[in-house]
Amino acid sequence: KAGVTQTPRYLIKTRGQQVTLSCSPISGHRSVSWYQQTPGQGLQFLFEYFSETQRNKGNFPGRFSGRQFSNSRSEMNVSTLELGDSALYLCASSPGLAYETQYFGPGTRLLVL
Amino acid sequence: AQTVTQSQPEMSVQEAETVTLSCTYDTSESDYYLFWYKQPPSRQMILVIRQEAYKQQNATENRFSVNFQKAAKSFSLKISDSQLGDAAMYFCAYTSNAGGTSYGKLTFGQGTILTVHP
Numbered sequence: 747k748a749g750v751t752q753t754p755r756y757l758i759k760t761r762g763q764q765v766t767l768s769c770s771p772i773s774g775h776r777s778v779s780w781y782q783q784t785p786g787q788g789l790q791f792l793f794e795y796f797s798e799t800q801r802n803k804g805n806f807p808g809r810f811s812g813r814q815f816s817n818s819r820s821e822m823n824v825s826t827l828e829l830g831d832s833a834l835y836l837c838a839s840s841p842g843l844a845y846e847t848q849y850f851g852p853g854t855r856l857l858v859l
Numbered sequence: 860a861q862t863v864t865q866s867q868p869e870m871s872v873q874e875a876e877t878v879t880l881s882c883t884y885d886t887s888e889s890d891y892y893l894f895w896y897k898q899p900p901s902r903q904m905i906l907v908i909r910q911e912a913y914k915q916q917n918a919t920e921n922r923f924s925v926n927f928q929k930a931a932k933s934f935s936l937k938i939s940d941s942q943l944g945d946a947a948m949y950f951c952a953y954t955s956n957a958g959g960t961s962y963g964k965l966t967f968g969q970g971t972i973l974t975v976h977p
Contacts, residue, residue, distance in 0.1 A: 788967060836904060844954065851903075
């Protein structure tokens with residue numbers, strides 16, 4: 747099976763802009779989770795989608811949002827970008843039960859200038 | 860809230876030797892799962908090993924094994940016969956089967972950078 751894919755791999759934006767990142771899960775996986783990785787804060791959970799519904803979310807401001815489509819592909823959107831949003835954004839997919847192993851994509855590196 | 864702590868920011872090992880990475884966690888849940896992930900310079904997170912809390916037997920995957928001490932809430936990773944390709948950042952992670960705020964959420968430690976010397 748093909749692994750988790752993320753597009754784009756690299757992105758440069760300026761403050762105030764918005765950005766959309768995409769994640770395609772492993773075939774058959776219905777859960778997609780998103781994480782932000784920064785040197786200072788480490789890996790932090792953003793949110794999780796299952797069957798087009800957000801089941802869980804972390805402690806991030808409302809500027810961070812996401813959605814999932816019927817084919818399980820997911821997008822996350824960050825509006826009004828801030829310098830602190832510069833990070834590696836990782837998505838992970840799993841079949842869907844709470845305890846199942848998550849498999850990660852290669853990440854999208856976002857730089858906000 | 861669950862927390863995961865990796866107290867070793869950096870570790871080093873000689874090729875072919877054995878190294879142990881430490882991880883402790885805090886939880887009030889009884890049904891949970893622990894993982895070690897590896898993140899090489901490519902930044903791709905790769906699953907190394909998984910342990911179910913209800914299993915007393917320690918998980919093993921080839922050269923990788925864990926020492927799971929449930930009462931002490933300790934979950935260390937042992938890498939035997941270290942290879943140059945093992946050099947990476949290693950993350951310990953936790954999730955529970957409680958549903959709700961546990962869905963799709965891994966709680967990670969801060970990571971340990973492993974250097975392998977030839």
